[in-house]
Amino acid sequence: MVLTIVTTAAVTLITVAVAMNFATPEKKLERKIEHRYAVADPQFRREMGVMLGPAILGGNRVRDLQNGKEIFPAMLAAIRAAQKTITFETYIYWSGEIGEKMSEALAERARAGVKVSVMLDWMGSLKMDDQLVQRMKDAGVRVHRYRPLHWYNIARMNNRTHRKLLIVDGAVAFTGGVGIADQWDGHAEDPEHWRDMHFELTGPAVAQFQAAFNDNWIKATGEVLHGPDYFPPLQRAGDADAHLFIASPAGGSESMHLMVLMAVAAAEHTIDLEAAYFVPDELVIKALLAARQRGVRIRIIVPGEHIDSEAVRLASKAEWGPLLQAGVAIHEYTPTMMHNKLLIVDSEMVSVGSTNFDVRSFRLNDEASLNVYDRELAARMTREFEKDLAQTRAYTYEAWAARPLREKLLERFVLPIKSQL
Secondary structure, eight states: OHHHHHHHHHHHHHHHHHHHHHOOOSOOOOSOOOOOSOTTSHHHHHHHHHHHSSOOEEEEEEEEEEHHHHHHHHHHHHHHTOSSEEEEEESOBOSSHHHHHHHHHHHHHHHTTOEEEEEEETTTTTTSOHHHHHHHHHHTOEEEEESOOOGGGGGGTTOOBOOOEEEETTTEEEEESOOBSGGGSSOSOSTTSOBOEEEEEESTTHHHHHHHHHHHHHHHHSOOOOSTTTSOOOOOOSSEEEEEEEEBTTBOTTHHHHHHHHHHHHOSSEEEEEESSEEOOHHHHHHHHHHHHTTOEEEEEEEOSOOSOHHHHHHHHTTHHHHHHTTOEEEEEOSSOBOOEEEEETTTEEEEESOOEEHIIIIISBEEEEEEEOHHHHHHHHHHHHHHHTTEEEEOHHHHHTOOHHHHHHHHHHGGGGGGO
């Protein structure tokens, strides 16, 4: 009898905890944003700046880095050149050659007297050998795991930091989609080497990266990193207007969702989207359909057969029918896993960072996105988009309607939990 009561209580507790992890924040967008002005209209930037948080700052230089062969050398070079501070936050950090190089570079700078602070997501770094962490700690690197699993926080185990932030001397910053693992190395030359992009920024907006890192550092340690070593005076480095903004269920959870809806609602000519995990909610689908009704050309690249989550693929494809019927062009990337997160609107605005095009990123994860309002960068990224487009297979409405019955049945199981994918 007692055993039955204890077992029932335990099962109930686990069920409640799991159910709480499905809950999304109280603040939730429920109405479609109407088209009132274009991306090029000063009103668009004015509202993006005040509604998403950090102001849009001029004078930035943004360099795009394509695939691991460009990304990791640039990040490692910046780390090795650090003189005062390094702050680094990431979701995936696994053991392997890249993990070894990053740990050694961070440890070497700490031994040289640089203040090195590292925030690793607990779940995303489960495949990281303890010796890599210990090597950094022994060298003086301050390493913290974000939300390690404990009985008292099981209801929030789904709130992960998915941010990818690296800031060196408060003067150069990196963000994008890349995790610290060997599959991101190479040049997307085969299915074992993923396609991805990362971005290096110099100029006034670097301070916003540092503030974004502070957000979770404070949560984990209670310490504020401040002073001129972290926030030095920053001069103009280029001509790009940019801002980096963050989202978290603890505050500002709808920032990413709002940004996407505002950008799509403002589009008048083109939307180009590369989405590693494309699982749009009803509002986003309505916004895309409304854009098509305005005559906006929409091109979307998603992973093809090489994807690391078949459940995401099923949940994504289940929503494609109305989009395809409306003339949205959906293309599947064929060479390898495509992990890009890239949005280009009207050749004016580029949005990149850690945020995926799904409910998890919009409402459950801690994310960081960089918006750049610069025609030159938009032109460069459109060229990269079209290089990727040349390696895709177009997906038609006829193919969607004729997908196997087994696939349609499986979709029914994954759609109710798409926020967790």
